[in-house]
Amino acid sequence: MSEREQQLVDWLADMNEDDALALAKKMLLEEGVNPLRVLELCRTAMDVVGKRFEEGEYFLPELVLAGEMLETIGAIAKPLIKQGPGEAAKRLGKVLIGTVHGDLHDIGKNIVSFMLDINDFEVKDIGIDVPVNKFIEEINAYQPDVVGLSGFLTLAFDSMKETIAAFESAGMRDKFKIMIGGGQIDETVRAYTGADAFGVNAVEAVNLCRNWMGVAA
Amino acid sequence: MNIGPYTQSAEAKASFDSRWQRVMDCVALKQPSRMPVVLHPTFWLAKYGGISCKELMYDYDQTKAIAERAILEFEPDIHSPMVLGTALGNALEATGFKQVNWPGHGVGDNQPYQYLDREYMKPEEYDDFLFDPTGFYLQKYLPRVMGAFEGIEELPYLPGLHYFRLVNGIRPFAKPAVRQALERIIKAAEEVERFAGHHLDFTQKMTSLGFPVGYGTTSVSPYDFIADYFRGATNMMKDLYRHKDKLLAMLDKAKVFLLRQTIDAARATGNPVVFIPIHWAPDAFMSPKQFETFWWPTFREMLMGLIEADLIPMPLWESDCTKRLEIIKDVPAGKCIYWFERTDMVKAFEVLGDVVALRGNLSPSMMTTGKPEEVDAAVKHLVDKVWNKGGNLILDAAFGMPDETPVENVRAMFDAARKYAG
Numbered sequence: 001m002s003e004r005e006q007q008l009v010d011w012l013a014d015m016n017e018d019d020a021l022a023l024a025k026k027m028l029l030e031e032g033v034n035p036l037r038v039l040e041l042c043r044t045a046m047d048v049v050g051k052r053f054e055e056g057e058y059f060l061p062e063l064v065l066a067g068e069m070l071e072t073i074g075a076i077a078k079p080l081i082k083q084g085p086g087e088a089a090k091r092l093g094k095v096l097i098g099t100v101h102g103d104l105h106d107i108g109k110n111i112v113s114f115m116l117d118i119n120d121f122e123v124k125d126i127g128i129d130v131p132v133n134k135f136i137e138e139i140n141a142y143q144p145d146v147v148g149l150s151g152f153l154t155l156a157f158d159s160m161k162e163t164i165a166a167f168e169s170a171g172m173r174d175k176f177k178i179m180i181g182g183g184q185i186d187e188t189v190r191a192y193t194g195a196d197a198f199g200v201n202a203v204e205a206v207n208l209c210r211n212w213m214g215v216a217a
Numbered sequence: 218m219n220i221g222p223y224t225q226s227a228e229a230k231a232s233f234d235s236r237w238q239r240v241m242d243c244v245a246l247k248q249p250s251r252m253p254v255v256l257h258p259t260f261w262l263a264k265y266g267g268i269s270c271k272e273l274m275y276d277y278d279q280t281k282a283i284a285e286r287a288i289l290e291f292e293p294d295i296h297s298p299m300v301l302g303t304a305l306g307n308a309l310e311a312t313g314f315k316q317v318n319w320p321g322h323g324v325g326d327n328q329p330y331q332y333l334d335r336e337y338m339k340p341e342e343y344d345d346f347l348f349d350p351t352g353f354y355l356q357k358y359l360p361r362v363m364g365a366f367e368g369i370e371e372l373p374y375l376p377g378l379h380y381f382r383l384v385n386g387i388r389p390f391a392k393p394a395v396r397q398a399l400e401r402i403i404k405a406a407e408e409v410e411r412f413a414g415h416h417l418d419f420t421q422k423m424t425s426l427g428f429p430v431g432y433g434t435t436s437v438s439p440y441d442f443i444a445d446y447f448r449g450a451t452n453m454m455k456d457l458y459r460h461k462d463k464l465l466a467m468l469d470k471a472k473v474f475l476l477r478q479t480i481d482a483a484r485a486t487g488n489p490v491v492f493i494p495i496h497w498a499p500d501a502f503m504s505p506k507q508f509e510t511f512w513w514p515t516f517r518e519m520l521m522g523l524i525e526a527d528l529i530p531m532p533l534w535e536s537d538c539t540k541r542l543e544i545i546k547d548v549p550a551g552k553c554i555y556w557f558e559r560t561d562m563v564k565a566f567e568v569l570g571d572v573v574a575l576r577g578n579l580s581p582s583m584m585t586t587g588k589p590e591e592v593d594a595a596v597k598h599l600v601d602k603v604w605n606k607g608g609n610l611i612l613d614a615a616f617g618m619p620d621e622t623p624v625e626n627v628r629a630m631f632d633a634a635r636k637y638a639g
Contacts, residue, residue, distance in 0.1 A: 015458055059503045061454035068455065104318065104331045107450055154581050154619040155328065183536060188582035201501055 005041055012045035013052075015065055024073045028080060035077035042070050046118035053115070054203050060111060063202070067114045091122040093213040096138060096176075097148035098130040100159035105152035108182060108202075112148060115202035121209055132166040139167075144176050146209050149195065151182040160193040168194075177212045181205060221418065223425035232427030236294040240431070243574035243609035244529055246551045251639025252604050253294035254631055255431060255576070256287060257617030259302050260329045265624060269327050271320035274306030277415040284419065288428050291631050295431030296423070297617060300416040305330070311408035313364020313401075316446065329620055337361055338447040340456065343463040346447075347470060349376065358447075365401040368394030432531060433486025436479040436493045436523075439471040439515040444497050453497075457507060464511070472515040476522040483528050490529045490554070498545075499536035505544075513544055524552045531556060531576070533616060542568040558615045562599060566608045575603065576611040579630060581619040589629035596633035604638050612638075 001009070008027070011020035024042075027033040049066045052058040095116050099109055106128050113123045126138050139147060147167075149160050160180055167173045180195040181204075190198040199205045218225045225233070239249040258265070263273040266283030273280050277300070284299035309319055309330075316337070319330035337358065338346065346353045352374065359366035371394050378386040389395055420430050437445075443464070444453035456464045483491050497503070498512055523530045531554040538545070538560045545555070546569055556576035557565050565575055579595050587595075596612065603610045612634050618627060 017458060057504070059501065059507070061457045061503055061507065064451050064454040065458055102325070102328050104324070104333070107334065110451075153329065153331070154585055154621055157582065157585060158621065184581045186580065186582050188580070188586060192582070192586040 001041075005037075008038075008041050009045045009048070012042060012066070012069055013048035015062055017065065017069055020069060021072060025076060028073075028076050035080040038073065038077050042073055043118070046070060050115060050118050050206075063111055063114060066118075070118075092120045092215055093145040093209060094122045094124070094142065095146045095148055095209060096124045096126065096135075096142050096144035097150065098126040098135065098138075099128040099150045099152075100156050100163055101129055101131050102159050103151045103153050103156045103182075104128050105150070105182070108152065109148075109150035112150070112181060112199075112202045112205045115206050116209060119206045119210070121206075132163050135163055136166060136170050136172070139172060139176070146177045146179060146212060148205065149178065149180045149193075151180070152184070154184055156182060156184075157189050157192060160189070160195065164194045177208075179205060179208050220425040221421035223422050225425040225427075229425060229427035233424060233429055236427070237429040239294050240429075240574075240611060243611055244551065244554060246571065246574070246609055248604075248607060248609055252600065252634055253611045254291075254634045255295050255297075255611060255613040255617075256291050256293035256627075257297040257431070257613055258287065258299065258620075259297075259617065260620040261618040261622055261627075262287060262299060262303060263327075264620065264622075269320070270329055271306070271326040273303050274309075274320060274330070275304070277304050277307075277412075280304045281415060281419045281422075285422065285426075288423060289426070291627065293428070293631070294611075295429050298416060298420060298430050298432070300412075300419045304412065304415065308405075308409045308412040311365065311405035313367075313405075315362050315364065332445070334445070334450050336449040336452050340448075340452070340460055343460060343467060347463065347466055350470065350474065352376065362446075363405075365405045366398055368392075368398035369402075371395050430488060432490035432492040433488030434479065434482040434491055436475060436482075436491050436519070436530075438493065438495060438498070438512070438532075439468045439475060439519065440498075440512045441494075441496045442471050442475060443467055450497065454503075457503070457511060468511065468515045472518050476519050479519075479523065480526045480528065483523075483526075489527065490531050491523055493530060493532040495532050495534050498534060498541060499538050500540040501537065505540065508541065509544065513541075517547065520548055520553065524549060529554060533576075534558065534560060535616065539564055545569075546572055548572065554611065556613070562610070563602045566603045566606070566610075570603075570606075570608050574609040574611060576613055578613070578615045581615050584614050584626050584630075585619045585621045585623075587626065589625050592626045592629035593633040593636075596630060597637050600634075600637040 008020060008023050011023065024038055027038055028035060046066060049058060049062060053063060097109060097113055099106055113125045116123045124142050126134065149163060151160060164178060178195045179197050179199060180190060180193060181199045185198045187198065197208050199208055218230060239251065239253040242249040243253060260270050260273065262283050263270045265287055268279065280300060280303055288296055306319065317330045317332050318324045320326045320328060324331060342357065355372060356370050360370050371389055371392050373386050373389050423430065444450045448456060479491055483489065503512065520530050529552065533556040535558045538557065542565060550572045553573045554576050555569060555573040557578050562575060562578050579592065583591055583595055599610060599612065
């Protein structure tokens with residue numbers, strides 16, 4: 001990695017947004033640096049961000065800001081990519097995630113999606129207040145390895161239970177693992193809903209998916 | 218003794234006084250003869266009364282009757298202002314309130330109202346707010362968050378009007394959009410008056426029957442005020458980096474008017490307890506350094522201001538705040554109630570037991586999905602580990618009674634409190 005490339009990684013990882021975005025734009029728009037290379041540098045920076053989050057140095061503000069920097073650079077870089085989609089980064093597995101019906105909360109779900117994404121999972125986020133049937137349709141189309149059910153309110157306990165029961169009825173329950181998360185979720189709720197596991201933060205969600213995909217933590 | 222239109226018997230007065238005194242003893246760190254218990258439901262009342270969430274929000278008389286029945290059945294030491302917390306439907310409708318979805322307005326008839334996390338103030342508007350908060354409310358904020366106020370932004374910018382310019386300056390009050398807004402606002406205010414009247418009526422009746430309401434008004438921390446109601450929670454997180462100085466200036470400004478407004482509101486109710494739900498303090502949300510820079514200093518100043526005004530702040534520390542305990546301990550002893558949601562109460566007692574009264578915190582998952590004997594065991598655990606060790610604990614569920622709690626679990630909570638702690 002050149003000194004300047006390292007500079008971009010450092011600025012991104014250190015939340016130096018203005019300098020990082022200026023340098024990334026210069027590399028992409030003025031100097032014709034391969035956009036795939038710039039995205040790779042972003043990914044390296046996000047690895048650092050994820051690690052600092054796991055180690056308790058970074059918290060939600062840093063994840064949110066990192067996500068936005070990545071999105072901004074991605075929006076400039078992606079139209080410049082000439083190669084076909086074959087060069088997409090290798091993915092560890094597919095995760096489908098959504099907030100269960102009756103619940104409109106999404107902050108936690110969005111952070112889990114972002115952490116999974118920067119940890120090499122392919123993520124499909126199907127939004128909030130997702131009816132049981134929509135989960136089933138989306139799962140049939142997407143064929144995920146893991147389904148994440150999110151919910152902040154106590155009404156989500158029953159929504160999660162109904163959603164998982166519907167997966168059973170549809171004969172798809174053993175085709176993927178189910179993790180649940182949200183403000184009130186604990187082992188009692190996991191047992192009540194029939195989910196495979198629960199997590200209290202985004203790192204736990206990533207670790208659950210890694211374990212299920214047979215990846216060493 | 219007359220309480221509004223109701224008569225309070227000597228017996229009811231004695232019950233009222235002893236219930237309230239138990240809570241005040243806890244605040245003063247003098248353990249009362251028995252552990253106070255709270256009934257703090259929101260949409261649980263709909264389940265209890267066998268009606269929909271929508272009916273609970275719109276039908277004042279039915280809501281008051283159900284709430285009264287619940288209080289008479291469980292005989293709590295204190296209860297939440299139940300009409301104020303639930304029967305908001307007509308008032309929300311009349312104001313065209315846009316910051317929540319409620320039954321018939323974005324959620325189903327049997328679902329609770331839910332707050333909408335949105336950007337209600339743009340980042341480039343910090344300066345406008347800081348220069349003139351009242352002007353910002355009139356020109357930008359009120360029309361954004363309440364439909365009744367749409368059109369009011371056509372009023373002129375008032376500061377600077379002078380002498381004959383004042384006379385000419387009021388012309389915009391005759392504009393059709395402004396007239397219509399004013400008419401809607403008056404109608405909305407009349408509905409809010411009715412709503413407040415029902416709240417007062419309910420509180421007076423419960424007082425006459427011997428049951429004190431647990432708090433008179435609510436407030437908010439400066440950080441949560443800006444995060445939840447202006448910038449949106451995720452935008453606020455980015456502002457810690459992008460607009461640090463302006464955010465700090467707005468926090469400083471907010472603490473002053475929030476404190477003034479809270480003191481005025483609390484004094485008007487005659488009840489000293491101020492309920493302050495806390496959203497963005499938990500361990501997992503921001504770093505200790507960010508907490509001590511952005512969150513805690515202005516909130517602590519508010520707490521001190523409330524205490525100096527002889528009020529009793531009751532923050533509800535949502536989620537897990539274990540790592541914040543040593544920091545939030547920095548308040549005068551015997552002046553606050555700290556209500557914890559997921560923070561381990563035994564740990565909270567160890568750190569804060571000689572500083573604040575504690576409130577909480579039966580787990581929502583256990584209350585909603587567990588059996589009465591599990592509720593009994595959970596109460597016994599808190600009695601053994603906190604109350605019997607001298608803790609000034611006010612028993613409640615983690616954030617009040619979860620909406621889905623089976624009635625038998627509520628009974629188990631009250632029965633266990635009396636069985637194990639007087």
